[in-house]
Amino acid sequence: MTRTADAVVIGGGIVGCATAYNLAKKGLKKVVLVEERYLAGGATGRCGAGVRMQWGTEPNCVLSRDSIKIFENLEEELSYHDSIEFKQSGYLLLAYNEKMVEQFHKNLGLQHKLDIPSRWVTPEECQDLVPHISLQGLHGGTFCHKDGHCNPFKATDAYAKAAQRLGVEILTYTKVTNLLQDRDKISGVETTAGIIETPLVIGCAGAHTMELGRMVGVELPIYPERHQILVTEPVAEKQGPMIMSFYHGIYCQQVPHGGFVMGLGDPNEVKDYDEDSSWQFMHEMAAKITFILPALKDLNVVRQWGGLYDLTPDKTQILGAIPEVPGFYVAAGFSGHGFMIAPVVGELMADVMLGEQPKYPIDMYGVKRFESGELYVEPSVV
Template identity: 55%
Template sequence: MKKTAEIVIIGGGISGLATAYNLAAMGMKDVVVLEKGYLMSGSTGRCGAGVRQQWGTEMNCLLAKASCEIFENLNEILDYEGDIEFKQGGYLLMAVTEKEVEQFKKNVALQNSLGINSVLLTPEEAKEIVPDLNIEGILACAFHQKDGHANPFHTMIAYAEAAKRLGVEIYTYTEATGIIVENGRIKGVNTNKGDIYTDKVLIAAGAWSKKVGAMAGVDIPVRPERHQILVTEPVNHRLGPMIMSFAGNIYCQQEPGGEFIMGHGPAEHETYSVTSSWDFVEEMCRKAVRFLPYLKNVRIVRQWSGLYEISPDAQPILGRVEQVEGLYVATGFSGHGFMFGPITGVLMAECILGLPTRIPIDKLNLGRFERGELIFEPSVV
């Protein structure tokens, strides 16, 4: 293992790897990524990989739109021989309460003002897009055709291979156990395999970011929350867009291979456990069959769980950490960090290199919590 680096990135998920790739692509020579498990062992390898631009805050809309534009060209950008399988089948968001209908109206107006061409639909219009949808209890829908989903494994492999080709060193099964700070400046990282000296560290440790931040004496207010998900056997193609209900607490999509992937997110206690439960399967099936009755005879082949990295306002925490010179953070995506991954990589690389970021990220910095400048995102599952 190297003894020195220009930067050490802690976390081999999409945030860490996309930043490593972009730093190398922008000219940084000596980039090291530490991953305590295997690549994708964190949330990225366990996610639904949905990508939507229909958000309720300007910042999330801008980030998602920019990320989506990168996804559209990612195979070419990363010179990937495989396919990240980015399919833009749309996202159909279903409002089941009057409060949600009002929120959807505001969201669509905001999105349209930012160049995101989402539309409000009546339930009957939504049924034209998803003929199998049971519209009982649905009051209105919002739809955006350019939303979609990708394959998280191919996306990560594409980033990791492109980063390695540019000289990035990725050390798996290498855990950061301490961050060396002297006189308020980063000096290095202790790992279970030895120390690496550096004056820059990026914490991209997902749901573990609070623990890693504490190693540098910094409080990163991110809590881990278990979310479960399942996949069915492949069946004939019937569902074009991802369907999602915030109040109904469900998302469901059909993969290119015909499998349905679906999850719901009851608030859970803070935990690092990624076990699965029978209760989830029962509740998930009830919710899915309510919206898509034909799913009732489809068999489940696997269930698993992963961690959301929840921030206090459900918005990412990006940028420089003011208390420690040379420390940066990219986390707090609150269960939506896959879709923000490509733009996170670009913005963090620009920030670390001292360049102007193409989307201003000052409002997302860690200091906002101390200053009480939170920007709440209303549209999350």
């Protein structure tokens, strides 16, 4: 079966759903979203779903700052019947050595120039914010009360339902098998449900976006890296802020239902698509989190899982057109922060695909930066 579309979005996570929604909102009549699994079945549904403005590069600070403004009113904007469980109780970033203290103060200088209400906190002030935190080895940290946490499934569902009301067709359990070209230009998408003829395609498929590039002869510098997460049994509320330690490579948040969601990444992970979780992860996670938050030592683990970061060499996303293939666009390589900047990314990509001027310049996110060496290395990634 062959059908036609004005644009095809590949990937049913929050970035793909936000992009499809914004394309339809801007007037495209026939937008099709293709997802190999179920919506939020990839990185979105497996992520920690934290949302923070505290970054070390201006692009990430701006995108996350403005995305948080959208998250604050997302239910109303999308006429969503449910709650996306957006909880703004802050992020507490912890410093365990002088190098990190120096980096945090540098980050604060940048953040304050961008009107981000972050501040330095002493070890004692860290304990005021999270009473059960250990002060052992702690040099202090930074805190921003506007940061928070969200339910990734509900936020994605909100975008998907709003997109469908605007006429977007969503094909789940549908695999993209090829991208079609006519004299180098995009002409269609071949899927397990048939061919979709279209002049515009955007890859929002996380680490799998690399495979889409290869379908049209382009090597995108995006690779997968497994990160693992667990959730504990629910208990009475005892922690407001998300805590994060770059030194230990972990984060931990108590979500609205009472469970603690925590995760870590291993930079020595083999770069493949393995999403299984391991006993080694649970052992390492337990050791690290009980060093920082000893009061959690007796909590039972309900389940654990793995998911994929879509990493780039500078840990910064690739956004925009792929010059070698007119009609092919990419929004991927988010390196662990795609969820939190998805609302703005969806708007930007719709603008760019329709030939409109985006509200921020996005040239710095282009794929050609890896050839020129003009990289934007993000220092604040777990």
